[in-house]
Amino acid sequence: MPKPSKPNDHGHASCVSKAKTRFESHLKSKGKSLGRNDEPILSLLLSNHRAFGAYELVEKLSKMGKRVQAVQVYRSLEKLMELGVVHKLRTKNAFVACFEDEACNSQQFFICDVCDDVSEIQSQTLDNTIQDAARKRDFSVKLPSIEILGVCSECAST
Numbered sequence: 001m002p003k004p005s006k007p008n009d010h011g012h013a014s015c016v017s018k019a020k021t022r023f024e025s026h027l028k029s030k031g032k033s034l035g036r037n038d039e040p041i042l043s044l045l046l047s048n049h050r051a052f053g054a055y056e057l058v059e060k061l062s063k064m065g066k067r068v069q070a071v072q073v074y075r076s077l078e079k080l081m082e083l084g085v086v087h088k089l090r091t092k093n094a095f096v097a098c099f100e101d102e103a104c105n106s107q108q109f110f111i112c113d114v115c116d117d118v119s120e121i122q123s124q125t126l127d128n129t130i131q132d133a134a135r136k137r138d139f140s141v142k143l144p145s146i147e148i149l150g151v152c153s154e155c156a157s158t
């Protein structure tokens, strides 16, 4: 299902509240607590469905009056990734909040090259294909990640 990138077009508040609920339960089950920078970084990432670079996050935080070094941002991102609420996009060297309902292991994405909008693909078929191909090659999969670059419907229509 395509997700419009403009936060107001699709009732993004409910995406955020669902993601936060999931995040809090992950936090509790892993016995972790949030550091000073984690909360604002997560909020920025949750503000829409697009990817953010670490330096963009540093810049946005400093505009909010928070002095944060890139290394601290990376540390927070590592923690948020460990908690499964943020994913890294290797082709973009950027980070995106996860808005999936359940535990998210697949990490397969459509990424818009124009606006950096990201939507996750949850495809069991894709997963099976990867596992089958890996088995045939005796390849052990660490991260079955796929990043597909293109143009989202909104950018295509403007």
Ligand SMILES: [Zn+2]
Pocket (backbone or CB within 6 Å): 007, 010, 011, 012, 013, 015, 016, 049
């Ligand atoms: Zn949304």
Ligand SMILES: [Zn+2]
Pocket (backbone or CB within 6 Å): 087, 098, 099, 100, 104, 107, 120
């Ligand atoms: Zn996800």
Ligand SMILES: [Zn+2]
Pocket (backbone or CB within 6 Å): 005, 112, 113, 114, 115, 116, 117, 151, 152, 153, 154, 155, 156
């Ligand atoms: Zn786009």
